Amino acid sequence: MEAPIIVGIDVGTTKICTLVARVEAENDFRILGVGIEPSRGMRKGVVMDIDELQRAIARSIEKAERTSGLEITSAQISLAGSHVSSLNNKGASGISGGIVDQSDVLRALDAAQAVSIPHNREIIHVIQRGFSIDDQDGIRKPIGMHGYRLEVEAHIITASTTSLDNLEQSVNAAGVDVEAFILNPLASAETVLTEIEREMGVVVCDIGGGTTDLAIYINGDVWHTMVLSVGGNHLTSDIAHGLRLPLKQAEEVKLQHGHALQSEIASGDVFHIRPFGDQEQVQYSRRDLALVIEARLEEIFALIRQEIKRSGYDGLLPAGMVLTGGVSTLPGIKTLARAVFDFPVRIAGPEGLKGMTDQLHSPAYSTSIGLLIWTILMNTVSYEKKASRSRFSRGGPTFNLRTILSFLRRLLP
Numbered sequence: 462m463e464a465p466i467i468v469g470i471d472v473g474t475t476k477i478c479t480l481v482a483r484v485e486a487e488n489d490f491r492i493l494g495v496g497i498e499p500s501r502g503m504r505k506g507v508v509m510d511i512d513e514l515q516r517a518i519a520r521s522i523e524k525a526e527r528t529s530g531l532e533i534t535s536a537q538i539s540l541a542g543s544h545v546s547s548l549n550n551k552g553a554s555g556i557s558g559g560i561v562d563q564s565d566v567l568r569a570l571d572a573a574q575a576v577s578i579p580h581n582r583e584i585i586h587v588i589q590r591g592f593s594i595d596d597q598d599g600i601r602k603p604i605g606m607h608g609y610r611l612e613v614e615a616h617i618i619t620a621s622t623t624s625l626d627n628l629e630q631s632v633n634a635a636g637v638d639v640e641a642f643i644l645n646p647l648a649s650a651e652t653v654l655t656e657i658e659r660e661m662g663v664v665v666c667d668i669g670g671g672t673t674d675l676a677i678y679i680n681g682d683v684w685h686t687m688v689l690s691v692g693g694n695h696l697t698s699d700i701a702h703g704l705r706l707p708l709k710q711a712e713e714v715k716l717q718h719g720h721a722l723q724s725e726i727a728s729g730d731v732f733h734i735r736p737f738g739d740q741e742q743v744q745y746s747r748r749d750l751a752l753v754i755e756a757r758l759e760e761i762f763a764l765i766r767q768e769i770k771r772s773g774y775d776g777l778l779p780a781g782m783v784l785t786g787g788v789s790t791l792p793g794i795k796t797l798a799r800a801v802f803d804f805p806v807r808i809a810g811p812e813g814l815k816g817m818t819d820q821l822h823s824p825a826y827s828t829s830i831g832l833l834i835w836t837i838l839m840n841t842v843s844y845e846k847k848a849s850r851s852r853f854s855r856g857g858p859t860f861n862l863r864t865i866l867s868f869l870r871r872l873l874p
Contacts, residue, residue, distance in 0.1 A: 465840070466493075468525075468536035469832025470518065470637070471648075472628065474503045474671025474694065475787070477517050478829040479525035481533065482816070490833055492816035494529025496521040505671040505690045506542030508627040511634070519635040528817060535638040537832045538628065540585065541645040541672045543690040544621035549590070550576050553612040561594065561603045565611050573615035583625060585642055586618040588683045601681070616683050618644055641839070645669070646676035646686060648831030651838070653785050653809035653824075654678065663780035664769060667828065668788035670694045673761060677774050685772040691761050693788040699753050704745060705736040714750065721758055721793035723751040751793075758794065762801040781805030787825035 464483045467490065471478040481494035498521035502513030522533050552573030556565050574587055592600040594608035603611060620642070629639050649667040659678045667674040670693045677685040696719070701711035718732045730747040769775045781804040784795065789808045798806040810824035821830065 466531060467833050467836040468533050468637075469539075469648075469829060469836065470521070470536045470632065471539040471826075471829040471832060472503065472514070472518065472632070473500055473539070473541075473669055473828075474506060474692065475669065476500050476825075477521040478826060479518075479521040479533070479536070480821075480829055480833055481525050481529040481531055482833050484837060485815075488834070488837060490815070490837065492814060492818055492821070492833075494525040494527075494531065495817050495820065496524030496526070496528070497820065498524065500670075502631070503671065505692075506540075506688065507544065507624055508631060511627060511631050514628075514631040515634040518631060518637075522635055522637060533637055535640050536632075537836050538632055538639050538642050539645050539648060539828050539832060540620060540625075540628070540642040541669070541674055541688050542620070542624055543672070543688055544624045545585075545618065545644065545686075545688045546582075546620075547616060547618045547686045548576065549614065549616055549684075550574075551612060551614050553610060556594070556608050556611050559607055559609070561606050561608065561611055563604065566592075566603060566613070569611050569613040570615065573613055574617065576617060578619055581622050582619045583622045584617060585620050585625075586616075586644060586647070588616040588618070590614045590616055590682050590684060591680065616686070618686055640836075643832055643835050644674070644676075644686060645672070645688070645828050646674035647683065648835055649674070649785050649827040650676050650678065650683075650831070651834040652811050652827040652831040653783050656681070658780040658783065661780040662774070662778045664778055664782045666765060666782055666784050667786040668692055668761070668784065669786045669825075669828075670788075673765065674786075675765065675768060677769070677772060677778070679774060679777050684774055687768050687772075689761075689764055689768065691764060692786075695761070696754055696757050696788070699757050700750065703753050704734065704750075706734065707737070710734065715754070715791075718747055718750055719754050719791055720747065720751040721755055721791050721797045723748050723755050725793050725796075726751050754791070755797065758791075758797055759801065762798060766802060778804060781807070784808045785810060785824040785827040787823070789824045 467482050469480050477498045477500050479496035482490040482492045484490050498517050501517040502510035550573050552569045554565055554568035591614050592603040593612045632639050646665050646667050650665045659681045662679045665676045672692050673689040675687045697712045701708050726748045731744050733742040733744050735742045795806050811830040
């Protein structure tokens with residue numbers, strides 16, 4: 462039997478990464494093709510120019526097809542942007558026959574989705590946070606248990622229909638069908654989190670070029686998600702304005718000389734660049750550069766801390782924070798984050814990869830790898846595992862509840 466081929470396309474604000482992989486065993490895959498291309502037409506996770514984005518996606522796909530020798534026809538697509546929001550809701554159903562079966566769980570999940578959302582928004586994920594049977598809380602796997610009333614508490618993630626349609630149109634124009642949209646921090650979490658961190662309580666913070674994506678995990682499940690419209694591009698913009706540089710050159714300065722803490726830079730540490738209007742290179746202090754970066758990062762971390770407090774779960778995170786995304790590679794950022802949040806912080810990226818992985822070990826590719834893991838979870842794991850990871854992904858313009866329930870029933874054991 463031929464091994465399944467899976468594809469993920471991480472459509473970010475600064476880069477587009479297409480990965481093709483072959484599934485070799487449960488939760489194990491080998492990367493066959495990689496296509497990395499600078500992103501065009503995206504701003505803060507939202508499509509600004511469909512034509513520009515379509516061409517960038519097409520170039521990324523072409524590179525992945527060329528390196529893998531395979532044609533790409535469909536893929537999982539990453540999703541971010543401030544248009545993403547979430548809420549929690551409960552759903553309940555009577556237990557037919559006195560023993561919980563799959564249809565009871567489906568009815569409870571169906572009831573949990575009976576929330577009022579604007580007509581211009583669409584449900585992307587419905588993630589179960591736990592079940593209760595006859596007021597007995599904390600049940601993780603209800604099927605087979607006795608009782609009369611089943612209740613589920615669910616985390617529901619929605620997104621702007623317009624933004625989804627624009628992103629889907631851009632992908633379709635590149636010749637690829639959208640299998641599902643996966644929220645960035647959920648994909649990244651599959652790459653960087655350990656089971657112990659999920660159970661104890663942890664926040665995943667994926668700081669990319671245009672957005673900062675958060676997901677709080679407690680008792681093994683997602684309890685809160687949020688996308689903030691700030692990211693590494695704000696650092697680049699500050700450097701460009703402060704040093705009078707083009708954005709491209711400011712990005713290079715950030716990557717080559719940037720540091721998150723001014724106090725860790727020696728006073729005599731300098732670098733040379735050529736600003737606008739000067740014919741010769743000018744000397745700049747790395748301490749001054751670090752001051753600009755540190756101020757902006759403190760602002761971003763303050764917004765993250767505010768969001769964590771607003772969620773109400775700030776006291777339930779003994780495992781602290783896992784930082785990932787391209788900005789997390791900035792020297793000194795872990796020390797700064799620990800000082801701001803006052804809890805454990807670690808930086809993580811993809812590990813244990815097989816195949817064409819030379820460029821993919823950086824935290825910048827956590828979401829890209831997570832899309833592949835999600836594809837495996839969606840197609841090969843048991844129902845209970847699926848429910849705990851999250852379900853109900855939008856796969857195309859004909860998305861509706863009946864389609865979802867039919868899909869789930871085909872997957873149930």
